[in-house]
Structures are given as C-alpha cells and as structure tokens.
Amino acid sequence: MRRAALAALALLLAACGAPSVPPGPPVPAPGEDTCGASPYTGLVGRDGTALERVLIMRQVRVIRPGDAISEDLRPARINFVIGGDGSIARIYCG
Numbered sequence: 438m439r440r441a442a443l444a445a446l447a448l449l450l451a452a453c454g455a456p457s458v459p460p461g462p463p464v465p466a467p468g469e470d471t472c473g474a475s476p477y478t479g480l481v482g483r484d485g486t487a488l489e490r491v492l493i494m495r496q497v498r499v500i501r502p503g504d505a506i507s508e509d510l511r512p513a514r515i516n517f518v519i520g521g522d523g524s525i526a527r528i529y530c531g
Contacts, residue, residue, distance in 0.1 A: 464528050471512040472496075472530035481528060485519040 463481045465474050473495060480487055488499060496514040500506055502521050510531050520526035 463526065465530050470530060472515045473513075474515045474528045474530055477515065477517075477528055480517070480525050483525055485517075485523050485525055487525065488517060 464478045465472070467475070477491070477493070480491070485499070485501070493515065496511060497517065498506070498514055499517045499519065501519045512530055514531060516527075516529050516531060517525055518527040518529070
C-alpha cells in the first residue's frame with residue numbers, strides 16, 4: 438500500500454513540472470506577429486548572447502532550457518527561446 442501511495446505521489450509531482458515551450462515555427466507567421474518580432478528573425482540560429490547586443494524597446498522574455506515559464510498570454514511580448522546548444526531556436530509572441 439505504501440508503494441502505491443509513493444508511486445501516486447511521484448506521478449502527481451511529475452505532472453506539476455515546469456510547462457514546456459509551445460512547439461511551432463522558428464518565428465511568428467506574418468498574420469500572428471502581434472508583438473513586432475519580425476525585425477528580429479535574423480537572430481534565429483545565432484548564439485543567445487546576441488540578444489545582449491540588440492536594443493529591443495518592447496516587452497521581452499528569454500526562455501532557456503529548464504526555465505519555468507508562466508502561462509500568461511501577452512500578445513505584445515516577444516519570447517526568445519534559447520535551445521540546448523545556446524542558440525536562439527525560436528521567436529514567438531505571447
């Protein structure tokens with residue numbers, strides 16, 4: 438009985454893990470670019486440190502592997518997803 442309770446607890450804790458970044462194309466589609474991300478499409482594939490050299494005068498969130506992210510939707514926010522290799526893997530609004 439104790440093992441079953443521990444197994445159930447482990448499953449519940451695993452379900453509470455950090456949400457994953459939504460899959461999708463590397464950059465927003467033109468009709469979905471509510472945050473003005475299109476000027477930054479050239480950053481996809483570059484090292485994540487490239488963001489340090491770009492002045493972005495709008496709401497930005499950088500998501501690195503293992504980061505816990507909130508699920509609040511902000512259409513004007515640009516999200517930069519950094520891949521496991523340290524490069525910018527995806528840019529999306531939200």
